[in-house]
Amino acid sequence: VKVVVLxxxxxxxxxxxxxSGARVEDALERLGHEVVPIDAGADLVKRLRAEKPDVAFxxxxxxxxxxxxxxxxxxxxxxxxxxxxxxxxxxxxxKVMAKATMRGAGIPTPEFFAFTQTAFRDLGAADxxxxxxxxxxxxxxxxxxxxxxxxxxKFAASAAEVPGALVAAFSYDDRVMxxxxxxxxxxxxxVLGGEAxxxxxxxxxxxxxxxxxxRYEIGRTHFVCPADLxxxxxxxxxxxALATCRALGCEGFAxxxxxxxxxxxxxxxxNAIPGLTDTSLLPQAAEAAGMSFxxxxxxxxxxxxxxxxx
Amino acid sequence: MTEVPQPPHKRRAHTSTRDLERYxxxxxxxxxxxxxxxxxxxxxxxxxxxxxxxxxxxxxxxTFPPERLAAQMSKIAADSAAAALQYGPTEGFDETKxxxxxxxxxxxxxxDPDDIVITTxxxxxxxxxxxTLVDPGDVVICEAPTYPGAxxxxxxxxxxxxxxxxxxxxxxxxxxxxxxxDLKAEGRRPKFIYTVPTFQNPGGxxxxxxRRARLVELARLHEILVVEDNPxxxxRFGGEAxxxxxxxxGGDFVIYLGTFSKILSPGIRLGWVVAPPPVLExxxxxxxxxxxxxxxxxxxxxxxxxxxxxxxSYVEDLVDLYRGRRDTMxxxxxxxxxxxxxxxxxxxxLFIWAxxxxxxxxxxxxxxxxxxxxxxxxxxxxxxxxRGKNSMRLNFSGVNDAEIREGIKRIGxxxxxxxxxxxxxxxxxxxxxxxxxxxxxxxxxAEPSNVVxxxxxxxx
Numbered sequence: 001v002k003v004v005v006l007x008x009x010x011x012x013x014x015x016x017x018x019x020s021g022a023r024v025e026d027a028l029e030r031l032g033h034e035v036v037p038i039d040a041g042a043d044l045v046k047r048l049r050a051e052k053p054d055v056a057f058x059x060x061x062x063x064x065x066x067x068x069x070x071x072x073x074x075x076x077x078x079x080x081x082x083x084x085x086x087x088x089x090x091x092x093x094x095k096v097m098a099k100a101t102m103r104g105a106g107i108p109t110p111e112f113f114a115f116t117q118t119a120f121r122d123l124g125a126a127d128x129x130x131x132x133x134x135x136x137x138x139x140x141x142x143x144x145x146x147x148x149x150x151x152x153x154k155f156a157a158s159a160a161e162v163p164g165a166l167v168a169a170f171s172y173d174d175r176v177m178x179x180x181x182x183x184x185x186x187x188x189x190x191v192l193g194g195e196a197x198x199x200x201x202x203x204x205x206x207x208x209x210x211x212x213x214x215r216y217e218i219g220r221t222h223f224v225c226p227a228d229l230x231x232x233x234x235x236x237x238x239x240x241a242l243a244t245c246r247a248l249g250c251e252g253f254a255x256x257x258x259x260x261x262x263x264x265x266x267x268x269x270x271n272a273i274p275g276l277t278d279t280s281l282l283p284q285a286a287e288a289a290g291m292s293f294x295x296x297x298x299x300x301x302x303x304x305x306x307x308x309x310x
Numbered sequence: 311m312t313e314v315p316q317p318p319h320k321r322r323a324h325t326s327t328r329d330l331e332r333y334x335x336x337x338x339x340x341x342x343x344x345x346x347x348x349x350x351x352x353x354x355x356x357x358x359x360x361x362x363x364x365x366x367x368x369x370x371x372x373t374f375p376p377e378r379l380a381a382q383m384s385k386i387a388a389d390s391a392a393a394a395l396q397y398g399p400t401e402g403f404d405e406t407k408x409x410x411x412x413x414x415x416x417x418x419x420x421x422d423p424d425d426i427v428i429t430t431x432x433x434x435x436x437x438x439x440x441x442t443l444v445d446p447g448d449v450v451i452c453e454a455p456t457y458p459g460a461x462x463x464x465x466x467x468x469x470x471x472x473x474x475x476x477x478x479x480x481x482x483x484x485x486x487x488x489x490x491x492d493l494k495a496e497g498r499r500p501k502f503i504y505t506v507p508t509f510q511n512p513g514g515x516x517x518x519x520x521r522r523a524r525l526v527e528l529a530r531l532h533e534i535l536v537v538e539d540n541p542x543x544x545x546r547f548g549g550e551a552x553x554x555x556x557x558x559x560g561g562d563f564v565i566y567l568g569t570f571s572k573i574l575s576p577g578i579r580l581g582w583v584v585a586p587p588p589v590l591e592x593x594x595x596x597x598x599x600x601x602x603x604x605x606x607x608x609x610x611x612x613x614x615x616x617x618x619x620x621x622x623s624y625v626e627d628l629v630d631l632y633r634g635r636r637d638t639m640x641x642x643x644x645x646x647x648x649x650x651x652x653x654x655x656x657x658x659x660l661f662i663w664a665x666x667x668x669x670x671x672x673x674x675x676x677x678x679x680x681x682x683x684x685x686x687x688x689x690x691x692x693x694x695x696x697r698g699k700n701s702m703r704l705n706f707s708g709v710n711d712a713e714i715r716e717g718i719k720r721i722g723x724x725x726x727x728x729x730x731x732x733x734x735x736x737x738x739x740x741x742x743x744x745x746x747x748x749x750x751x752x753x754x755x756a757e758p759s760n761v762v763x764x765x766x767x768x769x770x
Contacts, residue, residue: 012677014355120734129735152674163735164669167728171671171678 002034003301004053004079006070009040011062012151012172020276021059027297028057040070048077055304056081057297058273063146063173066273067093082304084250084272091248092272096145096177098248102267105247107240109267110259111136112179114145117170126163133159136180142166144173155181184261187227189241190274190285192296193303194251196238197285201227223281225288229260237265244270252303255282340446340466356685362717365685367511367660368708369572373627382614390610398606400598401590402428402582406609409616410568410582416622417543419557421566421584427594428604432541432569432581436460438600439502439537439565439583440467442592449493449500453481455663455692455701457511457539460504464694471694472500478654480517481505483524490532502535502565507555509542509659512692512703516657519552526555529563535589539567542659544625547633549657562586570612572660573625578608632660632707638714639706646722648729653704660707663689665700666725669732672702675724684720 005028007021008014021037028035036051038044040060048056056079060070068090074081084092091097096114103109113132119125133140142165144152152172154165162178169176190197203222229237241256244267248254255274258265274282286296356365386394407423414421429435436459444450446468452460454473464471474485486503493500503525507517517525529536538555556566561584569581583593597603615621639662643653653664666672672688679685689701706714 010355010358012355012680014358117731120731124734126735151677163732164671166735167669167732168671168674170731171674171724171728 001055001301001305002036002051002053003028003055003057004036004038004048004051005057005059006038006040006044006065007059009060009062009065009070011060011064011066012147013062016275016277017059017061017065019278020061020280023278023293024057024059024276024297027294028301031294031298040065044070045073045077048074048079053079055079055301057301057304058083059276061273061275063093066271067146080304082300083253084248088249089272092250092254092270093146094175095143095269096175098270099177101247102244105243107243107247107267108265110180110182112177114175114177115166116175118174120166129162130159132178133162136178139181141179141181142169143177143179144169144171145175145177146173182259182261182266184259184266185227186257187229187237187260187265188255188257188281188285189238190255190282191241191245191251192253192286192299194242194245196242197282198226198288199229199234199237200225200281200285200288201229202281223284225281225284233260233265240265240267253300340468355680358683361680361683361685362709362713362720363685364704364706364709364714364717364721365687366705366708368705369576369628369660370631370707371575371577373631374575374624382611382618386607386610386614394607394610396606398603398609400427400603401594402426402604403606403609403613405613406580407582409612412616413544413570413573413621414556414566414568414584417540417551417557418553419566421556421561425561425584425587425590427583427585427590427597428609429581429583429597430601430604431576431579432539432567432571433459433463434597434600435567435569435581435583436463436504436537436539438593438596439567439585440464440469441596441600442589443501443535444469449498450502450504451486451489451500452504453506453510453513455512455689455698455703456504457506458687458691458703460539461691461694464504469501473693473695473697476510476513476515478515480507480510480513480515480521481525483521483528486525487528490528494532499532500534502537503529504537504539505555506539506541508540508552509545509656509661511542511659512661512687512689513663514654514656514659514661515663516552522552522555522558526559526564529559533563535563535565537565537567541567541569541572544573545629545632545660546658547629547636547656556584565589573628574612574615574621578611579605580608580612629658635706635709635711635714636662638711639704639718642715642718643722646719648722648726650729651725660705662704662706664702664704665689666702667729667732668700669736670725670728671699673699675702675728678724678728679721682720682724684717686721 005021005025007017009017011017025035025037036053038047056074058065058070058081060066066089068086071081071086071089075086091101099109099112115125139155139157142154142156152169154168156162156165166176186202188200201224203224205222237258237260240258244256245251245254248270250270250272255271257268259268274280276283283293283296356363404423406428407426410426411421411423429438440463444467447470449472450464450469451472451474454475456473472489474481474489476482507522509516525536536555540554543554556564566584567581570578585593636656640655650667651664653662656662673690676685676688687703689698689703692698
C-alpha cells in the first residue's frame with residue numbers, strides 16, 4: 001500500500017509531529033508499505049495530487065493539522081486518511097466547542113466560561129471576571145481554546161493572577177476559557193475502532209503539581225498503564241471517554257484526557273490526533289493491550305481504509 | 311563502484327514502554343536536570359525558512375569570500391594533506407597557538423603559548439573548565455542573565471548555580487561580595503565565577519573598569535577562579551576598549567576563554583582556554599578523554615588564514631556591518647516597542663536584551679510571535695530559576711537590515727496587543743504594572759548607564 005505520512009507543518013507542535021511521523025514511517029516501512037513522508041506546507045495539495053497515495057497517515061498535531069484543515073483537503077481530494085473526519089477534528093481541537101458538545105450529551109466536564117479577545121477589548125468583559133471567579137473558585141485554570149499540548153495552560157491561584165494568565169493564553173488562540181480546577185488523578189483513555197484501550201495514569205514525579213511543562217516529560221512524570229483503579233472507577237472513566245468520542249464523532253481514533261475527582265471522572269479534552277512518539281500515551285496504552293507499535297499502525301491504517309470496520 | 315547504496319539501517323521501530331523504563335533506569339542522575347520542554351519544541355518552529363529569526367547568535371558568514379576559502383583549502387591539500395587528515399596533539403598545534411597569541415595581543419594580552427589549549431569551540435572550553443573544577447553541589451557564580459548555552463553545562467555537572475544581577479555596568483560586584491560573604495559564613499567556597507565581561511551575552515552590557523579591578527581583587531582575596539569568556543571583545547562599535555580581566559590579573563586567578571567563532575567562523579569549531587599550568591594540565595587530560603584533539607584540518611585552516619595577514623581587516627568589516635545592524639535594531643525598537651519596554655544599547659557584540667512589563671511571559675509571547683513568523687530567545691533560557699520571564703534576547707548580527715526592521719516591527723505589534731489586552735483586563739493595575747525591569751536596576755549613584763527606557767507611545 002502506498003502511504004503518505006503527513007507531518008510537521010506550521011503548528012507550534014511541529015517538533016512532536018516530526019517525531020510522531022518519523023516513528024510511523026519506520027513502522028510502515030517495516031510492514032512493507034511504500035512510504036512517502038510529506039512535511040505539510042504550501043505545496044501539500046500539489047504533492048498529494050502527484051503522489052496519488054492509497055491512504056494518508058495524518059501525524060500532524062495542533063492547529064493546522066489536528067483541527068480538520070488538512071483533513072478537509074484530503075476529503076476534497078478523495079484520499080482516505082487516518083483519524084477522525086474533518087468535522088470531528090474541528091469539534092475536538094476547540095475545547096470550548098467540545099465541552100459544549102459534552103455538556104449537551106450529559107458528559108461531566110468541569111464548569112467553564114469562554115471569551116474572545118474582542119470581548120475584553122471592545123465589550124468590557126473584564127468587569128464580569130469577578131463574578132466568574134466567584135463561581136469557579138480558586139485555583140482556576142486558564143487555557144487557550146485550541147491547541148493540543150500544555151502550551152499556554154496556566155493556573156491562577158488568585159484574582160491577581162488571572163489577567164497575566166489570560167494574556168498568556170491569548171498568545172496561543174483568540175479564544176480562551178477559564179475552567180474550574182478539579183483536584184484528582186490524571187488519566188487518559190485512548191480509543192481505537194470504537195473500543196477503549198487500557199487506561200494510562202500520569203503521576204507527577206516531583207515538585208509543583210501545577211507545572212504543566214513537567215507533565216509529559218520522561219523522568220518528571222511517571223506513567224502507569226494499566227492504571228491502578230477500582231472496577232467502578234475504571235468503568236466510569238471508560239464510559240465517559242467512549243461517550244465523549246461518540247458525541248464528537250471520533251470513536252475510530254482519539255485520546256480522551258480526564259481527571260478522576262472524588263466524585264467521579266471529569267472529561268477535560270479530546271485529542272483527535274494523539275501523539276505517537278516514544279513517550280506518547282496512545283502507544284503505551286496499545287502496548288498494555290498487547291499490541292506492538294506495528295500492530296497499532298496497522299490497525300489505524302485498516303480503520304482508514306475500511307471505516308465501516310470501526 | 312556504481313552499486314546502488316542500500317537504505318540505511320533503521321532503528322527498531324517498536325521502542326516499547328518497557329524499553330523506555332529500562333533506559334530510564336540506566337540514566338545518570340545528572341540527566342534528570344537536563345530538561346527538554348514544550349518550549350524547546352517551540353524553538354523547532356523558529357527554524358522554518360519563512361521565520362525571521364532574531365533568536366540565533368549567528369555571525370554573518372556570508373561575508374567571507376568563497377574563493378578565498380577555496381584557495382586556502384587547496385593550499386592545505388597541496389602542502390600537507392596527510393598531516394591535515396591526521397590526529398594532532400590534545401592541547402593543539404603550536405602554529406595555531408601563535409595565531410591565538412596574535413588575537414589576544416590585539417586585545418592587550420600576552421599569554422604564554424604553553425598556557426593555551428585549543429578546544430572544539432568556546433562551548434567545549436566552558437564544558438572542560440566545569441568538568442575540571444565542579445563536583446555535584448559545588449557553587450558556580452554567574453551573571454543574571456547568563457549565557458544561555460552555559461546553563462545546560464553547569465546543570466549537567468550538577469553545579470549549585472548562583473546568579474548575580476547586572477546593571478548597565480555589568481555584574482553588580484556589591485551583590486557578588488555579599489554572596490561571597492554569605493557563602494563563607496556557610497563554610498562554602500565557590501569554585502569559579504563565570505562572566506562574559508564585554509558585550510555580555512545576552513545582556514549586551516560591559517563590566518566597567520572599576521568593577522573589573524574589584525572582581526580580580528576579590529578573586530585573589532577569596533582564592534577563587536574567574537572564568538572570563540570573551541567571544542565578542544573584538545566586536546567593538548565605538549568607545550574605548552577596556553582591559554580584559556586576564557590582563558588585569560596576569561592569569562593567576564583568571565581562566566580565559568576565547569574563540570574564532572565571531573572573528574572568523576563558528577563552523578570551524580575552534581576555541582581556546584588559557585589557564586594556570588596546574589589547571590591547564592587537568593583540562594588537557596579532560597579534553598583527551600572527551601575527543602583526543604581538536605580538528606586538525608580546521609587548525610591548519612586558521613594557520614593558513616593568519617599567515618596571509620589581513621585577519622584584522624576582516625574583523626573590521628564585520629564590526630562595520632554589525633554596527634549598522636545594531637543601529638537599525640535600536641531605531642526599530644524605538645519606533646515599534648511599547649512605552650513600557652526597556653532595552654540595552656550595546657557598544658559591541660551581537661545582542662540586545664529587552665525587558666517588558668512583568669505580566670508578559672516571553673515564552674508565551676514567542677508562540678504568538680511565531681504566528682507572525684518572527685522569533686527571539688525567551689529570557690528564561692538565561693536563568694536557572696524563574697527569573698527573566700519578561701525579557702528577551704534579540705540578535706542583530708545574523709539577519710540583514712530589512713529583516714531586522716520587519717522582525718522588530720512584528721514583535722512590537724504582538725507586544726502592543728498584549729499590553730492593550732492586559733490593560734483592558736486590569737485597568738486599575740496599569741500604573742503599578744509598568745516595568746520592574748531586571749537589567750536596568752542600576753542604583754541612583756551609578757553613572758548614566760547604557761540602558762535606554764523607551765518613552766514612545768505604544769503603537770496602535
